[in-house]
Amino acid sequence: MSEYEKVARGSLKLKGVSEHEIKKKKKKKEKKLLEVTKVVPSDDARKQSTKPANTKTKAELAFEKMQEKRKEERIKARAGKTHKQRVEEFNRHLDSLTEHFDIPKVSAPESRAGNVAVVTGGSCGIGLAVVKSLVQNGMHVIVGTLHPNELEREFGDWKKRSKSLGSVDCLQLDLRSFESVGRFCDEFFKMQLPLNYLINCAGLMLVPQSKTRDGFEVHLQVNYLSHFLLTHSLYPALKEGSSLSFPSRVVNVSSCTHRFSRGKLDDFNFNAALAYADSKLFQVAATKAWDEEMRQRAGYASSPVEFVSLHPGICSTRLYQHAWWFNEFTKACMDCILMSPEEGSQLVLRAVFDVSHGSRHGIYLESNRKASTHPVVHQRVFRRKLWHLTRDLLRLDAD
Ligand SMILES: NC(=O)c1ccc[n+]([C@@H]2O[C@H](COP(=O)([O-])OP(=O)(O)OC[C@H]3O[C@@H](n4cnc5c(N)ncnc54)[C@H](OP(=O)(O)O)[C@@H]3O)[C@@H](O)[C@H]2O)c1
Numbered sequence: 001m002s003e004y005e006k007v008a009r010g011s012l013k014l015k016g017v018s019e020h021e022i023k024k025k026k027k028k029k030e031k032k033l034l035e036v037t038k039v040v041p042s043d044d045a046r047k048q049s050t051k052p053a054n055t056k057t058k059a060e061l062a063f064e065k066m067q068e069k070r071k072e073e074r075i076k077a078r079a080g081k082t083h084k085q086r087v088e089e090f091n092r093h094l095d096s097l098t099e100h101f102d103i104p105k106v107s108a109p110e111s112r113a114g115n116v117a118v119v120t121g122g123s124c125g126i127g128l129a130v131v132k133s134l135v136q137n138g139m140h141v142i143v144g145t146l147h148p149n150e151l152e153r154e155f156g157d158w159k160k161r162s163k164s165l166g167s168v169d170c171l172q173l174d175l176r177s178f179e180s181v182g183r184f185c186d187e188f189f190k191m192q193l194p195l196n197y198l199i200n201c202a203g204l205m206l207v208p209q210s211k212t213r214d215g216f217e218v219h220l221q222v223n224y225l226s227h228f229l230l231t232h233s234l235y236p237a238l239k240e241g242s243s244l245s246f247p248s249r250v251v252n253v254s255s256c257t258h259r260f261s262r263g264k265l266d267d268f269n270f271n272a273a274l275a276y277a278d279s280k281l282f283q284v285a286a287t288k289a290w291d292e293e294m295r296q297r298a299g300y301a302s303s304p305v306e307f308v309s310l311h312p313g314i315c316s317t318r319l320y321q322h323a324w325w326f327n328e329f330t331k332a333c334m335d336c337i338l339m340s341p342e343e344g345s346q347l348v349l350r351a352v353f354d355v356s357h358g359s360r361h362g363i364y365l366e367s368n369r370k371a372s373t374h375p376v377v378h379q380r381v382f383r384r385k386l387w388h389l390t391r392d393l394l395r396l397d398a399d
Contacts, residue, residue, distance in 0.1 A: 112137065112138075112139065112196075112246075112353070113137065113138030113139065113165065113166075114138060114139070114140065115139050115140070115196040115197065115241075116139070116140045116141075116142070116193045116194060116195050116196050116197075116241060117134050117139055117140070117141050117142070117195075117196060117197035117198070117199060117352075118141075118142045118143075118144065118188065118195060118197070118198050118199070118230075118234065119131050119134070119141055119142070119143050119144070119199045119201060120143075120144045120173065120175065120199070120200055120201055120202035120227065120230070121145075121201040121202030121203060121253075122141070122143035122144070122145060122151075122201070123143070123145045123146070123147065123151050124317070124318055124341075125315070125317035125318055125319060125341045125344075126201060126253065126312050126315060126317060126341045126344040126345050126348060127143075127199075127201040127202065127253075127345075128341065129341045129342045129344070129345030130199060130201060130345045130348050130349060130352075131143055131155075131168065132158070132162075132164075133345060133349055134166065134197075134349075135155075135159070135164045135165075135166035135167065135168055136162065136164045136165070136166065137165075137166065138164075138165035138166045139166045140166060140167050140168075140169075140193070141166065141167070141168050141169070142168075142169045142170075142171060142188060142191075142193075143155075143168060143169070143170045143171070144171055144172075144173030144175075144184050144202070144230075145170055145171075145172070145173060146172075146173070146174055148170035148171055148172050149170075151170045152168070152169075152170040155168045155170070169191075171184055171187050171188065172184065172187075175202055175221065175222040175226035175227070176212045176213070176214075176218065176221060176222055176226075177212065177213055177214065178214050178225075178226065178229060178394070181226050181229050181230055181233070182229075182233070184230070185230070185233040185234060188234065188237070189237070193237070194237060194240040194241035195234055195237035195238045195240070195241045195248060196238075196241040196242075196246070196248050196249075197248065197249055197250075197251065197352055198230070198231060198234055198238060198248075198249075198250045198251070199251045199253070199348065199352065200227040200230065200231070200250070200251065200252045200253060200283075201251075201253040201348065202222065202223075202227075203222065203223050203253065203255075203319065204218065204219055204222045204223060204276075204319075204322075205219070205272075205276045205319050205320065205322065205323075206272045206273060206276065206320070206322040206323050207219065207272060207322050208272065208322065209272060216393075217275050218275075219272065219275040219276050219278070219279045220275060220278065220279050220282075222279075223276070223279035223280065223283065224279040224280075224282045224283055224286070224390075225390065225393065225394060227252065227283070228286060228390050228394065229394050229396075231250055231290065232394070232396055235305070238250065238304075238305045239304050239305060242304040242305060247302070247303075247304055247305060247306050248304065248305045248306070249305065249306045249307070249308065249352060250287075250290070250305060250306070250307045250308070251308050251309075251310065251348060251351050251352055252283045252284075252286075252287050252307070252308070252309040252310070253309075253310060253312055253348060254280045254283040254284050254287075254309045254310060254311060254364070255276075255277075255280040255311050255312075256311040256366060256371075257276065257277050257280055258277055258280035258281040258283070258284050258373070258374055259277075259281075259373070259374050260273075260274070260277040261274070261277040261278045261280070261281035261374055262274065262278070263281065263374055263375070263376040263382070265382070265385055265386060265389055272322075281374050281376070281377070282386060282390075283309055284309045284364050284373055284374070284377055285374075285376065285377045285382065285383050285386050286383075286386060286387070286390065287307045287308065287309035287362050287364070288307075288362035288364075288377060288383055289362075289383040289384070289386060289387040290307045290362070291303065291306070291307040291361040291362030292362065292383065293387065294307075295361065302361075303361065306361050307361055307362050308351045308361075308362075308363060308364075308365060309362075309363075309364045309365070310347060310348065310351045310364065310365040310366065311347075311364075311365070311366045311371070312344040312345070312347045312348055313339045313343065313344045313347055313367070314338050314339060315338055315339045315340060315341050315343065315344035316331070316334040316335045316337075316338040316339070316340065316341070317341050317344075320334070347365070347367065347368055350365075350368045351365055351368070354368070364377070
């Protein structure tokens with residue numbers, strides 16, 4: 001038996017030490033022993049000692065209750081239904097998700113029949129739907145395309161079937177080449193027509209890294225530079241087609257992805273996604289710059305030509321064909337979920353015909369409403385820099 005145990009059991013008597021002191025020493029030693037042979041309490045014991053049995057907060061309890069209730073409801077709802085009924089219900093749910101795509105059809109004011117429009121990218125997708133609507137509204141449309149003969153044949157067949165009032169001409173245009181843009185404009189001027197609308201709709205996205213013969217990044221040239229050159233070259237015809245009651249209009253089909261651009265003018269990146277965003281940003285900013293410049297030339301009175309840029313909505317078209325994930329399956333999914341090219345074209349047509357935008361030139365539209373843009377679009381310095389840089393790159397003499 002150790003000394004401590006002897007003390008603890010009271011069997012050891014210490015000489016000259018009071019009873020109280022013995023008790024005190026005993027307590028101290030007991031405490032020391034407890035510390036040496038410390039017993040770690042079990043989990044249960046700890047829970048019991050420190051926390052109350054129910055540690056869930058009120059919110060957690062309410063959430064659990066709600067989940068249980070939903071589960072019960074789901075089981076109840078499923079009970080009496082056949083597979084067919086469940087599929088129909090799912091389809092109704094899908095419809096409700098996409099019902100905001102049901103854009104009312106736009107038709108041109110009657111007075112616009114006989115007007116002339118130039119459309120780029122009119123061979124497929126959104127551009128094709130725009131051309132068809134314009135022709136159905138009795139307008140004369142000139143389509144700039146890589147394959148004019150094939151497209152002319154296709155339009156010929158379609159016109160016979162649809163009994164449209166208007167007419168279509170297809171001219172060769174390759175936006176990867178400034179020379180081709182020049183030839184297209186020469187051909188147009190040979191027709192001796194005034195121009196009421198220029199719809200810059202052609203576009204490329206996520207094309208593998210490449211340069212054009214003119215030495216520019218392919219997205220930059222096709223989506224932005226060539227359209228700028230086209231606008232510059234056709235401006236005299238647009239002025240001629242303009243009247244006080246119906247000013248001519250340039251519609252640049254841009255994209256909401258312009259917001260992902262770095263907003264820099266110093267280097268044109270070869271990252272295909274960024275190059276697309278950059279080219280679309282330049283379209284939006286240049287739309288504003290065109291309006292400013294032309295109004296300034298007209299002494300800040302309203303310019304004879306109006307400029308609008310827009311996002312047509314996310315549509316299932318061939319635009320995504322270069323994306324790594326694009327295949328037959330994903331295309332079929334896109335067809336179900338995204339807007340159709342026809343629906344996208346309605347937003348373009350609204351930008352073409354809506355007269356309420358007239359007083360706010362150079363605006364950017366999304367869902368037919370004025371929308372916010374990349375912050376640099378608001379910077380006059382950026383717009384001026386872009387304007388001069390573009391004219392330098394295209395070697396356009398200051399007029
Ligand atoms: N679809 C969308 O979700 C979406 C979203 C935002 C913005 N946008 C914009 O909407 C516009 C139309 O796109 P989309 O969806 O209708 O695409 P799309 O179906 O691929 O049509 C693109 C058009 O551009 C033409 N094109 C391409 N390269 C050309 C070149 N080098 N020279 C002349 N024409 C050329 C094509 O003509 P060929 O057939 O002859 O090659 C085609 O007609 C684009 O500017 C795009 O950026 C589309």
